[in-house]
Amino acid sequence: MKSAICVLGLVLAGAATTALCPANAADLASYQTIYQKGADDVLSGYQDKFAKLQSIYLKALEDQRQAAVQQGDLSKVKALQAEIERFQGAKTLPAEAGADPIQEIKACQAGYVKQYSKVEAEMIAALGTLTGSYEQALGRMQRELVRAEKLEEATAVDEERKRVQAVRLGYAERLAALAGASAAATNAPVATAAAAPALKRPGKDDLFLVVDLSGGERVNVYPVVFLAEAPKGGWGEEHKTDKLVLRRMNPVSFTMGSPDDELGRGPDENRHDVTLTRPFYIGVFEVTQRQWERVTGDWPSLFGGPKYRNARPVENVSYSQVRGTRSGQEWPVTKDVDKNSFVGKLRAKTGKAFDLPTEAQWECACRAGVARAINSGSNIRSLESDPALAAVGRYKCNSGGFGVGGEDDTTGTATVGSYRPNDAGLYDMHGNVWEWCLDWYGEYAEKEADPAGPRSGSARVMRGGSWRSDANHCRSANRHEMAPDDVNNHVGFRLVLTVDP
Numbered sequence: 001m002k003s004a005i006c007v008l009g010l011v012l013a014g015a016a017t018t019a020l021c022p023a024n025a026a027d028l029a030s031y032q033t034i035y036q037k038g039a040d041d042v043l044s045g046y047q048d049k050f051a052k053l054q055s056i057y058l059k060a061l062e063d064q065r066q067a068a069v070q071q072g073d074l075s076k077v078k079a080l081q082a083e084i085e086r087f088q089g090a091k092t093l094p095a096e097a098g099a100d101p102i103q104e105i106k107a108c109q110a111g112y113v114k115q116y117s118k119v120e121a122e123m124i125a126a127l128g129t130l131t132g133s134y135e136q137a138l139g140r141m142q143r144e145l146v147r148a149e150k151l152e153e154a155t156a157v158d159e160e161r162k163r164v165q166a167v168r169l170g171y172a173e174r175l176a177a178l179a180g181a182s183a184a185a186t187n188a189p190v191a192t193a194a195a196a197p198a199l200k201r202p203g204k205d206d207l208f209l210v211v212d213l214s215g216g217e218r219v220n221v222y223p224v225v226f227l228a229e230a231p232k233g234g235w236g237e238e239h240k241t242d243k244l245v246l247r248r249m250n251p252v253s254f255t256m257g258s259p260d261d262e263l264g265r266g267p268d269e270n271r272h273d274v275t276l277t278r279p280f281y282i283g284v285f286e287v288t289q290r291q292w293e294r295v296t297g298d299w300p301s302l303f304g305g306p307k308y309r310n311a312r313p314v315e316n317v318s319y320s321q322v323r324g325t326r327s328g329q330e331w332p333v334t335k336d337v338d339k340n341s342f343v344g345k346l347r348a349k350t351g352k353a354f355d356l357p358t359e360a361q362w363e364c365a366c367r368a369g370v371a372r373a374i375n376s377g378s379n380i381r382s383l384e385s386d387p388a389l390a391a392v393g394r395y396k397c398n399s400g401g402f403g404v405g406g407e408d409d410t411t412g413t414a415t416v417g418s419y420r421p422n423d424a425g426l427y428d429m430h431g432n433v434w435e436w437c438l439d440w441y442g443e444y445a446e447k448e449a450d451p452a453g454p455r456s457g458s459a460r461v462m463r464g465g466s467w468r469s470d471a472n473h474c475r476s477a478n479r480h481e482m483a484p485d486d487v488n489n490h491v492g493f494r495l496v497l498t499v500d501p
Contacts, residue, residue: 028141028153028157028160031138035131035134035164042123043123043218043219046122047218049119050116053115053116056112056115057108057111058087058088060112061087061108062080064076064108065077065080076102079101120220124221131167135165138161138164142157159231159233162231166210167212170212170223174221202226202248202499205228207227207228207229207247208228208245208281209225209226210243210246211243211350212225212243213242213291213295214238214243214294216297217296219349220349221350222346222350224351224352235417237311241288244291246281246283246496249281249361251276251277251278252276252364253273253276254273254274254367254369255272255371256363256444257270258373258475262379262477264380264472264473266478268444268479269478269479270443272444272446272448273447274447274448276450278501279499280496280499281499282361282426283495284425285313285416285494286313286427286433286435286492286493287313287314287494287495288310289301289309289314290309296342296345300487301489302489308415311415312414312416313428313432313433313492314493316487316488317491318485318486319356319482319485320485321487322356322493323341323343324337324338324340324341324344331438331439332438332455335355343356353498355438355495355496356437356438356495357437357495357496358438358439358451358452358453358496359437359438359453361498362437362464363463363476363477366463366464366476370422370423370476373475374386374474375429376420376422383470383471383472384396384472385397385470389431391420392420392431393419393428393431393432394413395431395465395466395469395474396467399411399467413432413467414428419431428464430474430475430476431465431466431474432492433493434462434463434482434490435463435491435494436461436462436491436493437460437461437463438461439453439454439460440453440454440455440459440460441459441461442454442457460483461479462479462480462482462491465478466490469490
């Protein structure tokens with residue numbers, strides 16, 4: 001593995017110092033391909049090591065269980081058997097606060113965390129070395145292009161170099177976090193989520209959050225970086241397929257619901273003041289089919305024609321598949337999620353508490369300060385169709401109908417980001433797919449800070465309308481509901497990360 005990394009580093013470093021130095025975008029693409037292959041090789045090379053550690057941990061637990069059997073200690077036998085079964089299903093250590101396993105399990109966990117952190121640190125260091133070589137090669141390429149007065153190509157290389165630099169810094173942060181985790185494991189045997197990285201807390205200048213999913217479901221870590229600004233060229237295809245990008249929304253007070261004279265107003269849209277006291281990051285785009293596949297390995301959507309599916313929103317996914325619940329409790333009683341859900345897997349590999357937006361967060365983000373029905377600043381003119389809506393989202397009157405399995409990108413859902421964004425730079429808040437929210441559906445509270453919705457119910461809230469919806473159902477204040485286990489080809493979601501105090 002180390003020799004392969006060195007070879008790639010020499011290729012990247014050496015090529016840029018010869019007469020074969022890339023001079024156009026096609027050569028940049030070839031460098032990107034070499035780098036991605038090298039990263040894939042590093043990741044795949046460490047999977048066997050992680051699998052071996054998991055086997056060692058299970059064997060240690062089984063040895064302790066057999067010893068407890070010989071001692072006739074029923075409580076220890078049951079505790080160890082439960083941990084064996086839990087780990088076989090989850091492959092991570094328990095993260096819930098207050099977990100207090102028996103001493104035998106604590107000792108096994110401490111050893112596992114220490115060795116896991118060591119192997120992961122080796123992997124991250126290898127990726128960091130590779131990324132550093134790539135970054136240096138890009139710098140040399142950029143300088144040569146500037147000298148040749150190929151400024152457009154040089155700008156493209158510079159954007160790639162900045163992206164790679166952010167990735168490298170993310171690896172450095174992860175290494176620092178692993179060093180801390182290893183020290184903590186040495187001093188305290190109780191472990192928390194071995195596979196969950198502890199990355200930096202976002203600062204007030206971190207406007208965007210980007211999660212790199214390019215390693216797919218087989219990797220143990222999805223790197224997370226924060227950016228102060230969007231790329232100069234805007235969000236590219238990779239941010240709709242192999243990466244997730246979220247935008248920061250700051251604490252705010254706003255009026256939720258619709259005025260009495262708004263066309264299409266429903267009886268459940270009573271106006272009330274809401275204060276969101278904490279910043280949160282929300283998806284710039286709806287989660288796409290490729291992003292879903294990167295995390296889960298599945299392609300569940302109806303509009304799944306291979307030619308167009310990657311950057312179309314994922315649909316046919318239930319609330320339970322997106323986040324589910326753990327130990328029989330549900331939001332808002334608990335923030336916990338099912339470890340096998342999309343959100344559960346994302347949390348485990350980022351160390352970040354991603355989730356669906358609350359209904360209040362969703363409407364705040366959709367409006368982006370606009371009080372009218374459509375976030376571009378107008379009210380709808382008819383219940384069925386509206387020209388202002390057609391400019392900002394895919395809905396019934398510009399969707400082209402069902403089509404055939406998504407082979408035609410003019411039918412059904414649209415590629416995310418196809419229409420104009422709102423004032424916060426968020427796309428498809430109106431139309432395309434209904435978006436799941438955390439809340440149970442029910443009556444609004446009159447006035448509340450950080451509302452979490454009713455404590456119980458039978459259906460979860462959906463917002464935004466879809467490609468099948470009339471204009472009325474795409475309004476910022478419109479509310480809809482569906483049972484959490486139901487799926488439909490016009491229902492998807494976007495993600496939120498709320499910043500803890």
